[in-house]
Amino acid sequence: MTLQEKIHVERIDKNRIRIPKTGKMRVDGIVYVDESLYKNIADDMCLTQVQNVATLPGIQKASMGMPDIHWGYGFPIGGVAAFDIETGVISPGGVGYDINCGVRLLRSDLERDEVTPHLKKLAASLYNHVPSGVGQSGPFPRLGEKDYQKLLTSGATWAVEQGWGERDDLAHIESGGTIPGANPNEVTKRAKDRGRDQLGTLGSGNHFLEIEYVSEIFEDDTANAIGLFPNQICVTIHCGSRGLGHQTCDDHIAIMKEAARRYGIALPDPQLCCAPITSEEGKTYFQAMAAAANFAFANRQAITHNVRQAFAEILHKSPSELSLRTVYDVCHNIAKMETHHVDGKEKRLCVHRKGATRAFPPGHPEVPEAYRKIGQPVLIPGDMGRYSYVLVGTGQAFDETFGSSCHGAGRLMSRKKAAQSTRGRSLFQEFEQQGIVVQAASHRTVAEEIPEAYKDVADVVRVVEAAGLAKIVAQLKPIAVVKG
Amino acid sequence: MPYTLIDHTADMGIVVHATSRKHLFEEAAVAFCDVICDAATLLPTSQRMVHASGKTNEELMQSFLSELLFLFETEHELYPHAILRKITETSLEAELLGEKVDVKRHEIKTGIKAITYHQLAISHDHDTWKAHIIFDV
Numbered sequence: 175m176t177l178q179e180k181i182h183v184e185r186i187d188k189n190r191i192r193i194p195k196t197g198k199m200r201v202d203g204i205v206y207v208d209e210s211l212y213k214n215i216a217d218d219m220c221l222t223q224v225q226n227v228a229t230l231p232g233i234q235k236a237s238m239g240m241p242d243i244h245w246g247y248g249f250p251i252g253g254v255a256a257f258d259i260e261t262g263v264i265s266p267g268g269v270g271y272d273i274n275c276g277v278r279l280l281r282s283d284l285e286r287d288e289v290t291p292h293l294k295k296l297a298a299s300l301y302n303h304v305p306s307g308v309g310q311s312g313p314f315p316r317l318g319e320k321d322y323q324k325l326l327t328s329g330a331t332w333a334v335e336q337g338w339g340e341r342d343d344l345a346h347i348e349s350g351g352t353i354p355g356a357n358p359n360e361v362t363k364r365a366k367d368r369g370r371d372q373l374g375t376l377g378s379g380n381h382f383l384e385i386e387y388v389s390e391i392f393e394d395d396t397a398n399a400i401g402l403f404p405n406q407i408c409v410t411i412h413c414g415s416r417g418l419g420h421q422t423c424d425d426h427i428a429i430m431k432e433a434a435r436r437y438g439i440a441l442p443d444p445q446l447c448c449a450p451i452t453s454e455e456g457k458t459y460f461q462a463m464a465a466a467a468n469f470a471f472a473n474r475q476a477i478t479h480n481v482r483q484a485f486a487e488i489l490h491k492s493p494s495e496l497s498l499r500t501v502y503d504v505c506h507n508i509a510k511m512e513t514h515h516v517d518g519k520e521k522r523l524c525v526h527r528k529g530a531t532r533a534f535p536p537g538h539p540e541v542p543e544a545y546r547k548i549g550q551p552v553l554i555p556g557d558m559g560r561y562s563y564v565l566v567g568t569g570q571a572f573d574e575t576f577g578s579s580c581h582g583a584g585r586l587m588s589r590k591k592a593a594q595s596t597r598g599r600s601l602f603q604e605f606e607q608q609g610i611v612v613q614a615a616s617h618r619t620v621a622e623e624i625p626e627a628y629k630d631v632a633d634v635v636r637v638v639e640a641a642g643l644a645k646i647v648a649q650l651k652p653i654a655v656v657k658g
Numbered sequence: 659m660p661y662t663l664i665d666h667t668a669d670m671g672i673v674v675h676a677t678s679r680k681h682l683f684e685e686a687a688v689a690f691c692d693v694i695c696d697a698a699t700l701l702p703t704s705q706r707m708v709h710a711s712g713k714t715n716e717e718l719m720q721s722f723l724s725e726l727l728f729l730f731e732t733e734h735e736l737y738p739h740a741i742l743r744k745i746t747e748t749s750l751e752a753e754l755l756g757e758k759v760d761v762k763r764h765e766i767k768t769g770i771k772a773i774t775y776h777q778l779a780i781s782h783d784h785d786t787w788k789a790h791i792i793f794d795v
Contacts, residue, residue: 244668364728367732368732370732379768420794423772588667616767
């Protein structure tokens with residue numbers, strides 16, 4: 175790949191830059207970065223990618239980048255692009271390999287002091303109950319075709335029907351834990367084989383399970399409505415659709431490459447391969463993507479069940495005493511069919527969020543009733559040593575970014591450099607000195623995931639809030655991390 | 659080891675070198691396994707045949723390494739030793755030798771989600787062949 179030519183950008187305000195529409199771009203590019211975050215990306219290919227996405231047919235308003243933007247495959251990570259469902263395209267690159275990689279937050283009635291004496295045992299129990307790491311089989315029976323038909327259609331609902339959760343969980347998951355329109359028959363046997371014994375597993379890389387405490391509350395009433403209080407013990411689950419999703423993306427990239435050529439869609443980058451949403455290829459990709467997304471929802475539900483088991487086992491408390499309830503569960507790699515206003519008209523759009531999180535406002539019917547007055551919770555994980563954040567969506571995000579926000583911090587350092595920088599260090603001891611117990615399948619993964627390898631997520635959420643896309647409600651700090 | 663790691667911020671990549679097209683695929687199998695776990699610790703106790711196809715060298719490489727990934731994810735087996743029994747412009751058949759991963763002997767270093775098309779390039783200059791491959795991890 176050649177280095178990008180210097181792109182002409184204009185600063186709109188303290189939190190946004192514009193890449194004006196030029197050449198084959200159909201809309202402007204708008205990236206939500208302040209001066210400090212802009213310095214990280216000024217020479218990054220992601221701005222070229224924002225430009226490239228802006229050339230795709232049917233794109234609405236702008237090709238957008240969230241404050242954690244960095245370069246990805248075709249579409250940037252931290253990218254948001256919405257397409258008219260009649261005239262626009264759908265692209266696997268706009269979703270990512272890990273379909274419905276996302277985050278679930280559980281809250282409890284426990285306080286930090288109650289859990290700290292049991293932390294090592296609890297972390298070990300979580301590690302046993304929730305397999306992580308490469309090549310690990312899940313704790314649930316292998317999925318057969320009948321299981322798949324229901325699971326891929328109904329997602330988290332299927333998991334609750336197996337006894338792995340409550341109806342209340344479903345009410346607190348994006349889209350109720352089911353993306354409608356899924357077709358299990360559009361998921362290949364190869365993809366199903368990859369996912370067959372992976373239900374209930376975390377995977378590896380930057381996926382994790384974390385016990386944390388609420389370290390700071392920024393909006394008292396909103397935190398109260400969400401059920402958060404200072405020093406409260408919470409659990410965050412970060413994972414996606416595992417091998418089934420990865421393979422589904424792979425299967426459809428091959429189809430879309432050919433489809434883009436056949437439909438005469440000019441691609442500045444072959445990885446933007448896409449097809450009209452209304453085409454056979456577009457429809458089958460959406461149906462398969464929705465099915466894979468449902469696998470991820472079911473996976474996070476199954477993991478939630480085992481987290482509850484681990485807590486009950488170690489703390490010898492009943493479920494009602496623990497009250498480990500789902501705060502919310504968000505997707506950050508997905509394409510959703512949504513209704514938005516464009517130029518004063520209501521339009522049905524296919525919104526691609528790749529490394530971006532939905533952030534719907536107060537009053538929106540898709541926001542759970544419990545949160546309708548405050549807005550949809552937005553869960554933004556940080557690195558394994560610092561903090562994560564809970565925010566709520568706003569009307570401004572709905573107006574400007576199709577109700578979208580950032581998804582995390584983004585890497586600063588390559589895995590190779592991170593691993594090299596930890597040579598000779600006793601990482602697990604270092605974390606323990608900071609008060610964080612780490613259980614990991616691979617020392618190497620921990621080395622690659624050290625906090626210094628990541629940007630500070632506080633810088634990212636600060637811009638999100640300053641830009642009016644979401645409001646910061648609470649900060650959470652880790653005390654135990656389980657990694658693959 | 660005839661491959662080098664590419665320093666990529668978010669993911670991981672390799673550059674593989676070989677003295678022939680056939681050999682490039684064989685070395686890529688070693689490199690793929692070595693990214694996941696030290697390939698030298700994998701014994702050739704199991705055997706499988708795989709087929710791969712693609713319209714270009716790049717697609718063929720992606721297809722071939724995807725077969726190895728599939729075996730790792732579904733059977734928990736790694737096959738660093740690939741002997742190409744047949745190779746044409748658009749397909750190959752390889753005999754694979756390797757074994758099931760044993761956590762007592764094999765330290766797993768990295769998980770690979772997919773063999774991407776991102777910067778995927780195969781080039782050659784006379785008998786020097788090179789493959790540039792990025793994995794989504």
